Amino acid sequence: MTTSLSLSCSFGFEVPNSRLKFRDTRSLKVSCDYSRFEIRDVSYRPPGTQSNILSGVSLSLTERSFGLIFGRSGSGKSTLLQLIAGLSKPTSGSICIQRYRDDGSPHQSPILSSPERVGIVFQFPERYFLADNILDEVTFGWPRQKAGLPLKEHLASRLQRAISSVGLSGISLDKDPRSLSGGYKRRLALAIQLVQSPDLLVLDEPLAGLDWKARADVVKLLKNLKEKVTILVVSHDLQEMAALVDQSWHMHMGGMLKEEPLPL
Numbered sequence: 678m679t680t681s682l683s684l685s686c687s688f689g690f691e692v693p694n695s696r697l698k699f700r701d702t703r704s705l706k707v708s709c710d711y712s713r714f715e716i717r718d719v720s721y722r723p724p725g726t727q728s729n730i731l732s733g734v735s736l737s738l739t740e741r742s743f744g745l746i747f748g749r750s751g752s753g754k755s756t757l758l759q760l761i762a763g764l765s766k767p768t769s770g771s772i773c774i775q776r777y778r779d780d781g782s783p784h785q786s787p788i789l790s791s792p793e794r795v796g797i798v799f800q801f802p803e804r805y806f807l808a809d810n811i812l813d814e815v816t817f818g819w820p821r822q823k824a825g826l827p828l829k830e831h832l833a834s835r836l837q838r839a840i841s842s843v844g845l846s847g848i849s850l851d852k853d854p855r856s857l858s859g860g861y862k863r864r865l866a867l868a869i870q871l872v873q874s875p876d877l878l879v880l881d882e883p884l885a886g887l888d889w890k891a892r893a894d895v896v897k898l899l900k901n902l903k904e905k906v907t908i909l910v911v912s913h914d915l916q917e918m919a920a921l922v923d924q925s926w927h928m929h930m931g932g933m934l935k936e937e938p939l940p941l
């Protein structure tokens with residue numbers, strides 16, 4: 678006789694096999710909470726202007742899934758990413774992380790999203806590299822002299838995790854970031870954000886300007902990353918991204934967002 682033990686996934690809790698077989702007749706159920714990243718009725722009008730760029734935008738993305746926003750140029754996609762990353766504030770509405778019980782009921786009051794919880798990789802991130810070696814580029818802004826040993830060890834382990842999760846472990850950290858190939862520059866841009874352990878990673882056109890090989894390389898990397906972090910992408914490259922996408926939204930002109938399948 679075998680019994681199924683069903684385990685549902687939790688935030689920050691790895692369950693490699695979701696169904697385990699046991700020699701018993703009793704059915705055991707172990708279940709856990711999950712989180713969703715939520716945009717609730719957000720509108721945005723830039724200060725000093727008369728019309729909204731975004732109007733009543735709502736979106737809900739389950740943790741460790743991959744969301745994609747597509748739409749015409751000028752519809753408001755990049756503006757939405759900037760609000761999500763905390764670079765501008767919504768005129769109305771809220772952006773938060775909501776925990777749910779496994780029966781779907783909200784667990785507690787939502788936590789308002791803050792810039793530390795979100796990593797953003799802009800279009801052509803390599804244009805913003807400042808340092809002349811990879812280590813300085815990734816650790817830019819970290820405490821230099823004052824940090825004690827425990828903090829330094831903690832930062833070093835985060836650095837190691839971020840570097841290896843984007844497949845840069847084999848590359849010398851002394852290397853000039855500008856000498857990397859196009860695909861590796863994108864890996865570095867992702868590592869810079871991952872080192873902050875964000876809850877959400879937002880990427881604006883991650884494949885733009887890359888050759889076919891680097892594009893395939895970045896898609897493969899994103900497939901691996903989505904196991905570890907929630908990802909929201911703005912992209913025109915729908916065909917190449919399709920296999921990764923769990924949920925998709927169409928940004929219509931006038932900044933109105935609707936959940937729609939990819940138009941392939």
Ligand SMILES: Nc1ncnc2c1ncn2[C@@H]1O[C@H](COP(=O)(O)OP(=O)(O)OP(=O)(O)O)[C@@H](O)[C@H]1O
Pocket residue numbers: 723726730748749750751752753754755756757
């Ligand atoms: N600060 C601002 N003040 C006034 N208008 C703005 C401001 N920022 C963006 N816009 C306008 O808002 C609209 C949406 O811009 P946004 O860059 O978000 O579009 P997008 O969908 O990301 O376009 P693309 O795909 O070309 O990047 C555009 O018409 C843009 O000119």
